[in-house]
Amino acid sequence: MTPALSVRGLTKSFDALKVSDGISFDVAWGELHAIIGPNGAGKTTLIHQLSGSLAPDAGRILLGGHDITRLSMAARARRGLARSFQITSILAGLTALENVALAVQARSGSSFRFLRQVARESALNDQAAEALAAAGLAGAEDRSAGTLSHGEKRQLEIAIALAMQPKVLLLDEPLAGTGHRESAALLDLIAGLKGRLSIVLIEHDMEAVFALADRISVLVYGRLIATGTPDAIRADAQVRAAYLGDEEGA
């Protein structure tokens, strides 16, 4: 079966710095694929290229077997690729519900409709409220997104992504900067999504990664040095030397 997402020979340099160095990996349907690596390894740059906000210098990206390498970010989103941002990116002046309802609107019919009041479209509102509840934000519908706490904004990003009903979800450090209780809730949420869609998860919380991931890829200085099950990665000598070693004390 064609994988949900295939990356082939992805290469990207910022001047002399090679941030993606021939990266290739597959994500199967329903797989949760974690990408770990030290700060500055090029994880976010990889997500940017997958989502379409940065163009690679070389290489190909396939979504469900279709080449999306040259598609815009918006076109990729419409084909079922959703992402969250490492640095929170929401519509601060709109309410939480409006943020999510826009994501529903994007995949339900034309938005070149000028007269009917969008706030009265219950189909949009109902699905948006559902996604908010799934992300743990029930009750926050009418709050202005800019006034949410940091953790709530992270939850809102996930609600927006869920409302897109994506085939592949890219999560760039969804737990970053969240408190204990919030990150536990987010982890529950991600665990609940497992198997229903393909997820690429970037996360520094190793405990969470090894518990959640079906497979893990290790990125160091722009190169994938290993891909495998959590057990295989834990046992991999090269990974221990390059990355895990200093944390687990080999």
Place this chain on the structure above:
Amino acid sequence: MRLSDRAMLVTFAVLLPMPALFSAMGEPFLTVVLTRALIFAIAALSLDLILGFGAMVSFGHAAYLGIGAYAAGILAANGVTGLEVQLPVALAAAGAFALVTGAISLRTRGVHFIMITLAFGQMAYFLMSSLSAYGGDDGMALAGRSTLFGADPFGSSLRFFYVTLALLAGIWALLRAVTRSRFGRVLTGTRENETRMQAIGFSPFGYRLTAYAISGMIASVAGVLLANHAAFVSPSYMGWARSGEMIAMVVLGGMGTLTGPVLGAIAFILSEEALARLTTHWRLPFGAAVVLAVLFTRGGLLGALRGRR
């Protein structure tokens, strides 16, 4: 009801009896001044759609005022005075100019967008200045007042006032619907965070360009009215100074509120008129007053109504 809507209804209710009040005061000319303010209120409303809801700071919006005025002026000079022809021509010309210049301008952002809209506005200005058949630099007197299926909607200052007020109300209601529609929400979303909108699947360009064209077309309606009001058309309607004044009206009243630009335009035109009566050196204090008003009423006049926070 939202504060903005309530303020607008109160404004309409206050405006309605004004002509009667002015003639009772023995100052019927004030009706003419107020009509001019309402014409600029329409223009400011149209600018607010792109400035306040779309974060597109156009410094060339007066071009559309000029396109409307010249559509009326040139057609009238050729014997066509009917609004049933003049308005569609003005709308089509403004829409076409907006689509072409917008398609180019909207590839830029920020200061570049301001500069390029300014440049297109000045191009329209110089184009009209060079039309010697239609008065060139000096402009030309309107050959005949616009008619509507043979009727004479601008025949008296009273009728002119109420026709303009009705148009303003209609356009306000139209833009209120547009800004609350699916389209309006996408436009507001691109104002808030373009990347986020792309990440959920919207390509902002088409929505921005559509808003830009709607905005230009509505401004051209104000241009047709302005030509009739002054009984004159001139390139000076299209200059960058006029574009700047329109931005000031929107910001003064409160961007992105619809009611704000209406209040801003009325306040702007009336205080301009009042200061001009007091002193011939009115431009300096007027400029200072606008700056202070913008500085001290965050969110414009409507923001001041909401109360300080």
